[in-house]
Amino acid sequence: MDTLAPTSSVPSPANESASVKFDDVWLGFDEGPILRGLTFSAQRGETVVLLGETGTGKTLSLKIAAGLLCPDRGSVQVLGQSIVGQSEQDLLQFRRQIGFVFQEGALFDSLTVGENVGYRLTQDGVDPDAVLPQVLEILRFVELEHTIDMLPAELSGGMRRRVSIARALINRPPIILYDSPTAGLDPITSQTIITLILRLRDVYGVSALMATHRLQDGFALANFHFDPKTRTVCRGPGNSSQHPPVTRFLVLRDGRIYFEGSPEDLLNSRDPYLRRFLI
């Protein structure tokens, strides 16, 4: 499991800059603008939690960061690369450097778990004999090795999310975008998913952008860390000097950043709108 380290092909200068940088990003549809000048950045190794009510543009922000949507205005840099105005062909190459965990998993329902997880490698023409060990390694990481021959329909909601995380991890991306990874799950399963995200962050230093409306998920990421030696989740932010875990909250409201700060800042805020999240 310890071999599961990020091995991105991203050039090193990119790694030194912000993982994600939004600057005055606007996006609207027929019903009106959703994002109205969104500006924020996420540093390498940092976990940024995008909080907000339904319809505030959390998922849109993630999809823009992944190059799945093109903003009407503004600039977006991911891993040091400007992705606005790029052709779809260039964006396809760019997306190979990132992992995306969709809200409902978005697993290919006609493929088995193993085929889903190994999809990216198969599409890249990797020898099938080389794909299987990698798929098994990743499935072992999410503790779902036994499901390799099962279809997504045979899995529970939580298992589907874990397979989705495994699929996003297969090419060891330096950044993963999580779209409400615990939405609709029971508390115990949600905790399993959060533990997985903690492990990725604390053991391998994977940057993360997580959209959620569940404040407790954000606080779990901020207040706990995964200890690789004891292989347990411990209270506190951890003391790894190599990957100091930093969790920052961004609260979206009306398509803009309404609040940006640490978990403590959010907890101590007297703002009535922010207090609604804390109740």
Next chain:
Amino acid sequence: MSDTPLQVSHPGSSAPGTPSVREILTDAAKLAVAKVQDYARLSARSLTNLFSKPRYAQDTLDQMDDIGVGSLPIVLLSGFFIGAVMVLQTGSQFQRFGQVSLTGDIVSLALVRELGPTITGLLVAGRCSSGIASELGSMLVTEQVDAMRAMGTDPSRKLISPRVLAALITVPLLTTISVFVGLLGGMVASVFSLRLSATTFWQRAIAILEFSDLMQGFTKSLVFAFILSTVGCYQGLNVRGGTQGVGRATTQAVVVSSVMIIIADTFLTKLALYLADKL
């Protein structure tokens, strides 16, 4: 879509209050033009993709199995009985003039030039265009298409081109089979109903055919294959409104592709007659 060049409507441009009839008509016209434009782009891309890598041979074979082999039973059954009905309808007229032997000629020409390609096109459209639309629509609403893009795979290459290529290969073959089985049905009906010898029917049916007749039927089947596959893909990948939208897209795929096949048939027939006169 924000990246659609033709802006269908913009919230800032609409006047407050109830829109006028002129505005409604203008918006409807813009929407129609935008749809035609999107369909044209999808169709063009489905063909240009065939001339560059990556190509998905296995997906194409799977689709050939689904479209070709899957449609075989309905094509065989309908082809046989359409040939038989043609003989019964035309034979009774020829009997009045003592020209029963001409039955083979007329049935053969009608099947090769018109009924074979059109009936096959409509049957495959009813079965496969709807199937393609519902499959791709379901993938779209469950974010599987986005997941594909997020993993660096071009959906137009992976989902559209294999289906279009499979239809272009299998529909002409199905049409050939349909015509052959139709002639068999006609032969059986003429033997039992008109007391015409099988040899006479078959000899006349083959002798009347010219190269231009075969080309007319072949060209029509190719065009119909292209229409039914691209319309199915277009409707599926433009689903709006969840599972209800998938149902609407499925119905639309059958209706639009069937109407387009009949309209295209008219123009192709006129073109074929024009070319037959000129050449």
